[in-house]
Amino acid sequence: xxxxxxxxxxxxxxxxxxxxxxxxxxxxxxxxxxxxxxxxxxxxxxxxxxxxxxxxxxxxxxxxxxxxxxxxxxxxxxxxxxxxxxxxxxxxxxxxxxxxxxxxxxxxxxxxxxxxxxxxxxxxxxxxxxxxxxxxxxxxxxxxxxxxxxxxxxxxxxxxxxxxxxxxxxxxxxxxxxxxxxxxxxxxxxxxxxxxxxxxxxxxxxxxxxxxxxxxxxxxxxxxxxxxxxxxxxxxxxxxxxxxxxxxxxxxxxxxxxxxxxxxxxxxxxxxxxxxxxxxxxxxxxxxxxxxxxx
Numbered sequence: 137x138x139x140x141x142x143x144x145x146x147x148x149x150x151x152x153x154x155x156x157x158x159x160x161x162x163x164x165x166x167x168x169x170x171x172x173x174x175x176x177x178x179x180x181x182x183x184x185x186x187x188x189x190x191x192x193x194x195x196x197x198x199x200x201x202x203x204x205x206x207x208x209x210x211x212x213x214x215x216x217x218x219x220x221x222x223x224x225x226x227x228x229x230x231x232x233x234x235x236x237x238x239x240x241x242x243x244x245x246x247x248x249x250x251x252x253x254x255x256x257x258x259x260x261x262x263x264x265x266x267x268x269x270x271x272x273x274x275x276x277x278x279x280x281x282x283x284x285x286x287x288x289x290x291x292x293x294x295x296x297x298x299x300x301x302x303x304x305x306x307x308x309x310x311x312x313x314x315x316x317x318x319x320x321x322x323x324x325x326x327x328x329x330x331x332x333x334x335x336x337x338x339x340x341x342x343x344x345x346x347x348x349x350x351x352x353x354x355x356x357x358x359x360x361x362x363x364x365x366x367x368x369x370x371x372x373x374x375x376x377x378x379x380x381x382x383x384x385x386x387x388x389x390x391x392x393x394x395x396x397x398x399x400x401x402x403x404x405x406x407x408x409x410x411x412x413x414x415x416x417x418x419x420x421x422x423x424x425x426x427x428x429x430x431x
Contacts, residue, residue, distance in 0.1 A: 137175045143205050145172035146184065150202045150274065151229040153192050176201075194274070203271050203408075210414035226416040227256035234279040236265045237359035237379045242429060250423045257416045265357055270408055276417050277407040281376065289406040292421060295430040298377045301397035302389040307369035314392060317341045317348055324371030325350030326362045332374065341396050376401070378430075403430075 148158040149169065159169040177184050184198035194202055234243075247259065262268065268275055270289065278289075285291035307324075314320050317339055325335045327350070335350035353371055356362055359379065366373040367388055383389040391397070405421050407413070413421075424430065 137172065139175070139179070142172040142175045143209060145169050146176055147202060147206050147209060149173060149185070149192065150194055150198070150206075151231075155192060199272055199274060202274055206274075206414075225256060226254045226414075226419045228414070228416055229258045229260050230416045230420060231260040231262075231275045232277050232279060232420075233262040233264075233266075233268045233270075233275055235281060235359065236263050236357075237363070237376050238279065239263055239360060240379045241382060242378045245429065246424060246427055249427075250420060253423070254416070254419060257420070270406070276414070277405050277421070280404050280406055281401045282404060283401075285404045285406055289408060292405045292425075293402050294405050294421065294424045295403045295427075297401040297403045299374055299399045299401050300377055300380065300384075301372060301374050301392045302366060302380055302384070303372045303392060304367055304369040304388065305390055307371065308390060310369070313390075317346045317393065317396065320348045320350065320372070320392070322349070322351050324353045326365050326371045326373040327352040327355045328359060328362060328374065329355045329357045337374070339397055341393075374399075 145158060145162060145164070148162055149155055152158050152161070155169050155173075156166045158164075159166045162169070164172075173184060180197070180201070182197040182201075183195050184201060186193045186195055251257065251259070262275070268278065270276075270278060279294070281297050301320075311323065312319075314323070327333050327335055332350075333352065333355050335352035336347060337350070338345055338347050340346075350372065354362075354365060359375060362373045363375055363379055365371070366375070367383065372392065377384075380389055384391065405424075407417065
């Protein structure tokens with residue numbers, strides 16, 4: 137039995153979490169797909185999948201093997217393309233993890249446009265907000281807005297993501313619009329529990345850096361919840377422009393002290409160090425980096 141074909145079958149089963157779905161995609165019978173995986177398991181003397189009547193999941197050995205096998209197959213396609221001078225069409229499942237706030241109209245538009253250009257690529261997107269282990273969990277890449285990307289991963293800056301201090305007009309009508317950083321002290325704050333959970337933020341004002349002490353009336357690690365609460369006039373929130381752009385343009389939210397309370401963040405793509413990036417990952421990163429909407 138051809139081991140290279142068995143590797144392709146194994147990786148497809150791992151991506152789709154189904155022998156029948158993998159067999160259908162590859163034009164095989166489910167029985168033949170199973171034989172290919174058994175061939176690898178016998179060759180390795182290790183079980184690669186946990187199988188039940190309802191689900192298929194990678195074992196610990198299978199997860200490690202999947203990462204290495206997928207990297208090898210992706211690299212093989214790149215090498216073959218370089219030799220034949222033909223482009224490899226991006227295809228397969230692109231697994232990525234990103235912050236909760238990436239569920240916004242701007243990023244959705246980017247995904248839709250990328251999918252229209254590369255219809256053979258499917259997405260599996262985790263927006264749970266947790267820090268995943270890319271290799272162990274089989275993710276292709278992570279999108280993170282951070283000042284300190286993981287030094288163990290390759291980090292590529294994709295776009296600038298300004299964060300703004302905002303509130304609903306109704307809230308500001310009720311408590312007044314601050315005219316200085318000092319007037320922000322004690323204001324109701326919808327705190328992001330990963331950043332400034334205690335309501336204390338250092339901001340650069342006209343007189344230099346000042347520390348503002350808000351009153352954190354609510355804490356959450358879910359930026360979408362904070363966004364919705366800000367719209368309901370519960371307090372002030374510090375949110376990414378990508379999430380609130382339409383609200384600012386249509387007057388549902390207002391910037392507080394424009395030019396003073398904004399922080400220029402950067403969106404990084406993080407991925408394991410590889411000699412060859414698969415076509416689906418490379419084209420997706422280039423697509424985001426070149427999209428004028430994200431400038």
